Amino acid sequence: MLTRVKSAVANFMGGIMAGGPGAEHGGGGASDLPLRFPYGRPEFLGLSADEVECSADHIARPILILNKETRRLPWTTGYAEVINAGKSTHNEDQASCEVLSVKKKTGVTNSTPNKNVSTKRRSSLPNGEGLQLKENSESDGISFHYWSLFDGHAGSGAAVVASKVLHHHIAEQLQEIVDILKNSAVPPPTCLGEDPESMNSSIRTLTRAASLRSSVGAPGSPSTPPTRFFTEKKISHECLIIGAIETAFREMDLQIEREKTVYNISGGCTALVVVYLLGKLYVANAGDSRAIIIRNGEVIPMSSEFTPETERQRLQYLAYMQPHLLGNEFTHFEFPRRVQRKEIGKRMLYRDFNMTGWAYKTIEEDDLKFPLIYGEGKKARVMATIGVTRGLGDHDLKVHDSNIYIKPFLSSSPEVRVYDLLQYEHGPDDVLVLATDGLWDVLLNEEVAEAVTTFLPNCDPDDPHRYTLAAQDLVMRARGVLKDRGWRISNDRLGSGDDISVYVIPLIHGNKLS
Amino acid sequence: MAYAYLFKYIIIGDTGVGKSCLLLQFTDKRFQPVHDLTIGVEFGARMITIEGKQIKLQIWDTAGQESFRSITRSYYRGAAGALLVYDITRRDTFNHLTTWLEDARQHSNSNMVIMLIGNKSDLESRREVKKEEGEAFAQEHGLIFMETSAKTASNVEEAFINTAKEIYQKIQEGVFDINNEANGIKIGPQHAATNATLAGNQGGQQAGGGCC
Numbered sequence: 001m002l003t004r005v006k007s008a009v010a011n012f013m014g015g016i017m018a019g020g021p022g023a024e025h026g027g028g029g030a031s032d033l034p035l036r037f038p039y040g041r042p043e044f045l046g047l048s049a050d051e052v053e054c055s056a057d058h059i060a061r062p063i064l065i066l067n068k069e070t071r072r073l074p075w076t077t078g079y080a081e082v083i084n085a086g087k088s089t090h091n092e093d094q095a096s097c098e099v100l101s102v103k104k105k106t107g108v109t110n111s112t113p114n115k116n117v118s119t120k121r122r123s124s125l126p127n128g129e130g131l132q133l134k135e136n137s138e139s140d141g142i143s144f145h146y147w148s149l150f151d152g153h154a155g156s157g158a159a160v161v162a163s164k165v166l167h168h169h170i171a172e173q174l175q176e177i178v179d180i181l182k183n184s185a186v187p188p189p190t191c192l193g194e195d196p197e198s199m200n201s202s203i204r205t206l207t208r209a210a211s212l213r214s215s216v217g218a219p220g221s222p223s224t225p226p227t228r229f230f231t232e233k234k235i236s237h238e239c240l241i242i243g244a245i246e247t248a249f250r251e252m253d254l255q256i257e258r259e260k261t262v263y264n265i266s267g268g269c270t271a272l273v274v275v276y277l278l279g280k281l282y283v284a285n286a287g288d289s290r291a292i293i294i295r296n297g298e299v300i301p302m303s304s305e306f307t308p309e310t311e312r313q314r315l316q317y318l319a320y321m322q323p324h325l326l327g328n329e330f331t332h333f334e335f336p337r338r339v340q341r342k343e344i345g346k347r348m349l350y351r352d353f354n355m356t357g358w359a360y361k362t363i364e365e366d367d368l369k370f371p372l373i374y375g376e377g378k379k380a381r382v383m384a385t386i387g388v389t390r391g392l393g394d395h396d397l398k399v400h401d402s403n404i405y406i407k408p409f410l411s412s413s414p415e416v417r418v419y420d421l422l423q424y425e426h427g428p429d430d431v432l433v434l435a436t437d438g439l440w441d442v443l444l445n446e447e448v449a450e451a452v453t454t455f456l457p458n459c460d461p462d463d464p465h466r467y468t469l470a471a472q473d474l475v476m477r478a479r480g481v482l483k484d485r486g487w488r489i490s491n492d493r494l495g496s497g498d499d500i501s502v503y504v505i506p507l508i509h510g511n512k513l514s
Numbered sequence: 515m516a517y518a519y520l521f522k523y524i525i526i527g528d529t530g531v532g533k534s535c536l537l538l539q540f541t542d543k544r545f546q547p548v549h550d551l552t553i554g555v556e557f558g559a560r561m562i563t564i565e566g567k568q569i570k571l572q573i574w575d576t577a578g579q580e581s582f583r584s585i586t587r588s589y590y591r592g593a594a595g596a597l598l599v600y601d602i603t604r605r606d607t608f609n610h611l612t613t614w615l616e617d618a619r620q621h622s623n624s625n626m627v628i629m630l631i632g633n634k635s636d637l638e639s640r641r642e643v644k645k646e647e648g649e650a651f652a653q654e655h656g657l658i659f660m661e662t663s664a665k666t667a668s669n670v671e672e673a674f675i676n677t678a679k680e681i682y683q684k685i686q687e688g689v690f691d692i693n694n695e696a697n698g699i700k701i702g703p704q705h706a707a708t709n710a711t712l713a714g715n716q717g718g719q720q721a722g723g724g725c726c
Binding site for chain 2: 059063482
């Protein structure tokens with residue numbers, strides 16, 4: 001059964017991503033492999049090849065926005081992006097935004113390999129068309145909104161693939177539980193396939209049998225059914241959705257790993273995803289992008305960053321448990337600075353996986369190895385290679401000039417935070433801001449909140465572009481203006497030379513949906 | 515598509531003077547009577563031929579509204595040509611030319627070719643700015659001048675192409691450093707191939723694709 005589900009999923013994903021050669025075309029060296037998807041900018045921007053070419057201007061760095069009348073994102077979401085100042089030819093950020101409907105899986109008996117219509121992509125370019133479909137599908141399924149940001153590194157391949165595919169994995173996971181989610185009055189059953197009716201009747205039978213026994217006075221009859229006395233955890237619907245998203249992230253990562261044998265999928269990427277489902281926002285983050293809610297001018301953080309510094313203890317513990325992952329070239333201990341040979345035998349400050357504070361240890365020969373985590377802030381790296389510790393892809397990433405793989409230290413698991421949209425009556429200036437690190441590297445949460453709460457009230461509340469303009473304003477504030485000494489923002493601080501991508505999602509739509 | 519050169523243009527001027535319409539007429543040969551406000555920057559591109567050379571024009575169409583000025587100002591950089599547009603039926607758009615010109619001169623490279631355009635020449639009955647006034651302003655500030663109509667397509671081709679001719683001329687004269695992309699000029703693959711043919715007198719043609 002499990003195998004069958006798996007192959008159905010594989011077929012389903014394969015069906016969606018039609019157009020590429022199958023495994024039989026897999027011959028040839030790695031560099032000859034075809035791209036999984038061609039490079040481009042987010043589909044919802046609807047840019048032509050010429051426009052993509054224009055946008056890749058590292059000198060003028062044009063801010064791209066959704067400015068075509070025909071292209072609107074759900075909830076009048078605003079989006080803006082800008083390319084880096086020259087660190088890579090392409091803009092390695094990617095984004096996608098979808099409204100998907102998930103229908104109950106059709107019966108197992110008649111499922112055919114390519115039956116992948118049950119999860120249907122309703123509108124890749126949401127423009128209101130999707131809304132009509134919603135009525136039809138709502139009866140036997142549920143729909144969810146999806147916003148995503150991916151920040152690629154060491155190539156754009158993984159970010160492009162994730163932006164095209166991750167939402168299908170989420171839909172696939174939700175499909176498994178759509179019936180349970182629709183039945184909000186009943187908590188998710190602990191074990192599927194146990195018909196609640198028959199369970200009730202068996203309890204009745206048991207009770208009757210017990211009473212019979214007591215009346216007859218024949219305790220300990222050999223036919224007594226086993227009684228369950230153990231306690232059972234109550235699992236909420238919310239937890240089921242979180243689990244679905246977490247599983248989807250892992251499936252996405254595994255798919256990239258599998259397909260690397262037949263496609264050229266370069267690099268890796270962070271992933272920040274928002275799913276709106278049944279009145280709640282699920283914010284899933286794997287990497288160093290960030291989501292904050294700005295409500296009534298106050299900041300509510302909706303994610304935390306996963307970097308060598310924030311995940312030091314997890315990484316150190318893994319290296320401690322599996323020292324071979326360090327290839328005899330790194331030490332899992334952290335020291336305030338590199339240890340010098342002449343310091344062997346002396347006692348120096350250090351910390352291990354079990355510590356947040358510092359202590360002294362006697363320096364040994366092994367401590368001269370390069371530290372697993374080295375550098376501070378944005379310069380902190382795992383094994384001198386990567387500055388972000390969660391995300392998708394990177395399966396081939398190795399420490400420079402070595403055979404040591406980085407991937408075991410990276411995790412595809414997101415942290416998922418939930419925000420109940422219906423618990424608060426939101427105003428038109430209450431928004432969820434999602435952005436890649438290009439924004440957060442140069443602007444504090446409070447500065448972003450200040451910018452948004454200053455900007456939005458000056459826009460007409462009915463202007464369909466108001467959140468787009470707010471996103472453009474944020475990108476402008478983070479990019480700054482090119483002066484003689486580089487890109488500068490307010491107070492003559494250095495602007496971000498990184499790719500910057502920003503969503504501004506109004507929360508007022510939650511009011512209407514309730 | 516292969517090109518010998520790529521020129522970057524920027525279109526500037528007050529809101530509603532017809533910047534986006536000029537671009538649409540030039541790239542798509544059509545006119546859009548309903549005015550969609552440009553709220554940042556939009557792009558267009560088209561191939562033209564000058565002296566037998568394929569030249570790709572990459573055109574940045576900017577928002578005219580005052581509130582976007584800080585954003586659009588940053589787009590002057592790396593432009594080889596600018597179309598500065600006013601509306602012949604609205605005197606105020608002509609009066610603002612000096613401000614636009616100051617902005618352009620301050621934020622662009624000094625060799626940028628500027629074409630002054632009096633648009634909406636089809637609306638003769640509502641004319642507020644005489645053609646001679648446009649000519650005089652252009653002469654005084656060293657600009658090229660044309661009156662156009664994005665609606666009837668009158669002079670639209672000429673405006674874009676004459677600007678390109680001027681830039682091409684400057685390249686020939688060695689005024690532009692074509693190896694510096696900040697000047698808004700890129701050498702295309704076709705150009706490189708042509709040079710190879712001239713120099714080596716063999717084999718270069720296949721590599722270049724479309725030949726001039």
